[in-house]
Amino acid sequence: MASISIRDSIRWLPEPASEPTSTVVLTSPERRFVDIRILKPTSNGEAAENEVELPTSRLDWAFAGCSTSEVHNGVRHSTWRHFVDNRSSGAEEVTDEGNMVTQDDGRTLETGRMVNPATGRETNYEEIWTDTEPMPIPERSEALSIPSRVSKARCIVLELKNNAQQERGMVICLGHYCQGVVRKGEEFTLERWQWVDGKWERQYRMGSLWLPCVEATHGAGIVLGSKVKHEESVWDVVEYGEL
Structure with missing residues (x-):
């Protein structure tokens, strides 16, 4: 099933949730995906929110590949295998995964463990995602x-x-x-x-x-x-x- 997923927040436990990026993931019917995470401008003179051409300092993470999912006890476990990744020249060696649970409000809670770029340490995380229906053009x-x-x-x-x-x-x-x-x-x-x-x-x-x-x-x-x-x-x- 194709999806447009927009991240509402990320939380590196035990810190509070926030959203420092504009993150959108496009997933095709055959489960290929492109995930782009752009850091929002800060108050130190960086480009405005509506700036199109961005410096590399505004890139949090961008990658693409193919995903798979398995459901166990009502929890969907997803794995994203990378094909191209700005952080790694050996993208095929990069895999990330998380557990996906639909919330009462229709959004998705993703939980897992990965490296926090701010600390360089593996940390438990929580992400909240909203899926948007693809519109006909x-x-x-x-x-x-x-x-x-x-x-x-x-x-x-x-x-x-x-x-x-x-x-x-x-x-x-x-x-x-x-x-x-x-x-x-x-x-x-x-x-x-x-x-x-x-x-x-x-x-x-x-x-x-x-x-x-x-x-x-x-x-x-x-x-x-x-x-x-x-x-x-x-x-x-x-x-x-x-x-």
Whole structure:
């Protein structure tokens, strides 16, 4: 099941809960995901909340991969295996996991244990997530370049893997959100887009590598199994369909 998950808070026990980031996770029907966590600006002169081009100092964590889940005694245990990760050049060696329990208000409580970046120590944590339904986006008339009809919400996933060039990336366009991450050697780039007021707007970008987010959001010429090429990089369309 595809999902758009927005984090409401994180708590490193026994400290109180807070939300220092703008965190959105897009998960496709085949359980591929892109997770981007942008630090909110502080009062020390950092860029404003609506700034699009961000310095690397504003990145908390960004990664992509594939997830699996198992249910035991009413608790869903999820595992996220990384394919590309800004924190690690060996992303496939990175796995994180947590227990997911639906709360009375419909939100999800995730509990687990991972390294707190503020202390460098493994710490028990609690995260609260709200899932948002993917919205259908109007298709555009090629002749008039205006919205024509509204179809079902759509999911498009593009993947890049070029071991010779040390390139890996993933872009997911899911309903009214699109996120992408790519790493080439030690270079890393991310983008987040959102459908706002009848058009796609780029919310955040960090880094200088190319990402096919525009191609994913517009969908022109994209079908399952097709390729999007940019210079020497070849992105494969590994998922495509309506929800």
